[in-house]
Amino acid sequence: MSAVVAEHDDHHDDHDHGPAKGILRWIITTNHKDIGTLYLLFALAMFFVGGSMAMIIRAELFEPGMQFVDPQFFNSMTTMHALVMVFGAVMPAFVGLANWMIPMMIGAPDMALPRMNNMSFWLLVAGVLMLASTLFMEGGAPAGGWTLYPPLVLQTGKAFPFAVFSVHLLGISSIMGAINIIATILNMRAPAMTLMKMPLFVWTWLITGFLLIAIMPVFAGAVTMLLTDKFFHTSFFDAAGGGDPVLYQHIFWFFGHPEVYVMILPTFGVASTIIPVFARKPLFGYSSMVYATASIAFLSFIVWAHHMFTVGMPLAGELYFMYATMLIAIPTGVKVFNWTATMWKGSMTFETPMLFSIAFVVLFTLGGFTGLMMSIAPVDFQYHDTYFIVAHFHYTLVPASVFILMAAGYYWLPKWTGHMYNEKIGQLHFWLSTVSVNILFFPQHFLGLAGMPRRIPDYAIQFADWNMISSIGGFIFGASQLLFLYIVIDTIRGGTGEKVTDEVWEDAHKHGLEWTLPSPVPYHTFTTPPAVIPTEHI
């Protein structure tokens, strides 16, 4: 907006604006690129920590019977895997992308509140450290599922208050990050960058930021009540005192449903950014994409109880939440059709970012369909708490959110580092991941429909075959991700040695401001806002 039009001031002392030396650079930095890098590297590390927990789960489930871990630890693994992946890997990765890309996409010199940006990141580290420390405590890490339902979660040992406070820290971190992103988008855009010209990644993050500020305090309130129920004699979730354990579920899912959209909306944004570049066409239906994103965000607040159809709600509640949930398919369908129409008759090429994006469109749609199945309340009575739901949300998170994060990595790494990644290994990584992720999660649909419950370390003999196949897929998928780690390190250290151009991808500079900058990107960019913005993405 006009308020931030900055004319370059020659008297401004520029000598102090490089990064600090050594490790201190990363601790006290306020630079959006440094902080973005910290977020992304932290998320990558947590992706492997959470992934290792998944490997333990799949190893235990390889065969019926008890093999490697005791049931308590197994349940800790399912709980911690979810918490680490949601709060430690996927969310921070998207915040990292937001930090790196939003200022560059809107022509801003940095984030709006750079000091708070630094604190958001370190609070995230503090929260995850506190969460991880519970693994080593008397009584073990939380094992009642990532939803932390009472009364089960109140049986957690010494880890309980630490888990609650880690949620508080992660919440403060997310709220600060979201406030910063919203203020940046609303206040720091180059004058020519009107709202309806913003890249969709920026749009989706604006809406995601709103979701985060609305829901993280709700989660904080819920776990605070758990804490007082455990230590200060309150009766919020205790029927004897007039409370209700189901109340916790309502509050949790009022947070939880928008929370899953916090992970998927930026995914949509990245996909909408990448697909037009490799289809060499403008995005089909730009404004409908914006409205669809806003509709999905709105609907996310009024559908929460579809997570608890079997809890014993009044019939009117079941019906309302069933129909409201089905509505989500409309704006989501708009998006899927728009991506498809963007590719229609495009001059497509299939570099790794595009491959991951196409796989996302296909496999996310599959995950969406199973979601539609479960929205039907009477049918959900069969699916509830089985491997069907595990398959469903993993399809929407792994070959959707995680695949798009991979795509984003391949897409922007050359811009960030100035080096080209190895396309052959990238494609190998893609094909191994795509094949194995389906071997991993598709059989879980069959297991769920046949009645295998989730969060159980052992199972009846009839589930043996599909579990073994699923585990094999899991091990291949896990191992394939080491290729990604290799590529990231290799690209940072020089990659193929090929000098990348400023636009990196053919005509990318017509789609986004970031491609008009040099590769690698200088430490400070857009200290004066760009006069002209590309419009091919609209």
Place this chain on the structure above:
Amino acid sequence: MSTNDAYYIPHKATWPIVGTSGLMIMLAGVANFLNGSPIGTTMIYVGLLMFIVMLGGWFALQSVESETGMYNHGVGISYRMGMMWFIFSEIMFFAVFFGTLWYTRNLSVPWLGGEGAKAATQQILWPAFEATWPTNGPGKVGGEFEPMGAWGLPFLNTLILLTSGVTCTWAHHGLLAKKRDQLIKGLLATVGLGFLFVAFQAIEYHEAYTEMGLTLGSGIYGSTFFMLTGFHGFHVCVGAIILSVVLFRSWKGHFQPENHFAFEAAAWYWHFVDVVWLGLFIFVYLM
């Protein structure tokens, strides 16, 4: 105002890591304390001290930067947006507890009393329970208690907070009209009324605990009553401390009619706390 047109980007921030470490040590300390570990109390003090030092240092830095004209109009907009969205997050935090009150009063307690489709719960578990409000549930958790009335101290506190909202606005008018005297008097009155509110609430809590048998453990009524009023009282304390800092800065001659973000943020926060209290007075005390 700023003589510099460029958006101010600070470099090399040291306070965030101090604040983060302080917060983490403090919370880990509380967790240890709750687990009965002797190290907890020490950690709480160390963490709290670090956190307070961070607040002092960071806000001092910001006020110096503001007074030396390093913030232009754009920076001011970012700060105002930040404060607005922060208050929105606080609204959502209070919404959880208001929602809890609504849910228990209108759904779960009537269900326990045999209403609607949940009649079996009552017949099988607690046939003697009659759904009323206030209640400490079918288990009579926490024993006999007397509910808190609305027309004593709580009503007085309502008047106090409403008046403080007026004095705060009066101070703002003084600031805009460059009447420094009015600014300082208005802020003094606001801060004074704020702490008076907290003092009256302390008396109210003391009466509840010692004379009325009403505690945090008095079933769902005690839980919702103390959780809602307690978090509100904490916010009044925070708001009054923020206003004290603004008062101190006004004394030192800070703030101009066109540049006084800290005053505005404090005032917004204060009005937010005021509005929450009106909700509390209606839904917790009156109804």
